[in-house]
Amino acid sequence: MRRIVAVILFCVPLGAQAHEPHVCGPGIPDAPVLSGHLEQADIVAGAVEFAELFEAGRELFVGQFNVCDGQGRPAATGTGEKRAPGQPAFIRTSSPEANSCHGCHAQPRSGGGGDFVANVFVLAQALDPVTDSTSSEFSNERNTLGMFGSGAIDMLAREMSTDLRAQAAALADGTHTLTTKGVDFEVTIAGGAVVDSRGVDTDLVVKPFHQAGVVISVREFTVNAYNHHHGMQAEERFDLNPDKGWEEDFDEDGVRRELTVGDVTAATVFQAALGVPGRVLPRQRAAREAVRKGEALFGELGCASCHRPTLKLRSRRYVEPNPFNPPGTFNDTSQSMSFDLTREGERPRLERTRDGGALVRAYTDLRRHNLCDAAGPDAIRFFCNEELPQGRPAQDGLPGTEFFITRKLWDVGSSAPYGHRGDITTIAEAIMYHGGEARASRDRFVDLPSEDQKAVVRFLKTLQVLPARGGVGVRDDSDSDSGG
């Protein structure tokens, strides 16, 4: 029933400027999956209700695109470069390899992570078609992450980038430690510019997305993903982009305006407004006590120095688009929309603080770390198996491939399998494979009595994606964490 309502909402022509849905040519007597498109101007003018926008975003996330929508990219690679027409319609390795975002992001429900079989061969899409190999020479194989709470993560990164840039601008040449939200980043400034940095790139823009920490916003990721996985081109990256020659049908599949700016806003807001993960405590008292003990140990072992239990947002509003978006991702803040992360969007929502902020219990510091070191020869190096830097700068004589952003753990009880490649089946093993900067903390875990180790794992398993509750966009002025 709910789904039918969603479809109807999206079918209703949205404002006078909504353009006619394109139809398939005479050769294909069928229709696109998307029965309409959204215009950013209508969203900005408030002509699209929040709940309507969220449902439109859901359709864009679960819809299994067909060629009438513009699925496929005969003349474009998965990184958005021109290629001679002839890219196969589907190829599991270098992509297009999926029919919808939901095809991978489905655990435990739409917007979540994925099984090992939903892995992506990151950067194979630049080579397409990959004919011979999915080995680590050609791609970094990664497991699907969930987007519950991603609006808060996007906003935290923005506030952190703003702080880091302001602090650096006031400093003289030399090496300094910048601190935002209690997280330290070391920078070297020379001639007034940041020339070296630790944990963040020298542009001081915190990039919280992609396990390598190389994507600025949910929107930037979304634009990439539509082209990469589905051959659906966002007009902000292609048709309206001077770098792409303002070409209207860049991928030469015969369909123009495959995804409007408004469509990408809807898909982004859908992800940003998904409920935040929470806690599911066991019923038995003894088990609850073990969880409490595990939580305390998590702090004592030093896990919380990277997996920060709470980061605080100064502002409760999620604003789309993100002003730090790079060229080719919509970033015109004069055409923005916003919503209150603590009062709108799917429940559960963030907890409010008295000073107008909100608490984000994501168990990350949004900083890149190196978990690799010279462990024994028989060590299984699950976290140290990549060969392509993928935007990560070389550091300390290392190629950069060792660095990953501290994994958010707020959904770890719902996100099996584990590790960036998804090749670890238990939480305990994922902890034991930490090395490098986490070596001391990992060794303390390994030295614990088995009951205490189990308590840590038990605590982590309570961190879960919760079922969605209540209506989206219905303002809720009661305490957001009261179970309302």
Ligand code: HEC
């Ligand atoms: C073939 C599987 C697959 C499909 C289809 C897919 N994704 Fe993903 N997604 C992934 C994987 C794998 C990652 C983790 C990438 C990494 O860390 O390198 C990811 C990560 C993300 C992230 C970043 C999450 C984070 O916290 O870093 C976002 C946002 C995202 N996907 C959005 C989308 C959207 C929107 C679509 C549809 C247009 C989509 N994805 C389609 C597999 C997929």
Ligand code: HEC
């Ligand atoms: C130096 C920072 C750091 C410390 C300290 C640290 N971690 Fe991590 N942790 C990370 C990073 C980075 C990853 C992502 C690794 C990857 O997939 O490449 C991670 C991943 C994980 C994962 C895998 C999650 C998943 O869904 O795949 C778990 C579980 C975890 N850490 C638990 C712990 C525990 C428990 C401790 C303390 C014993 C700890 N970590 C200490 C940085 C750290």
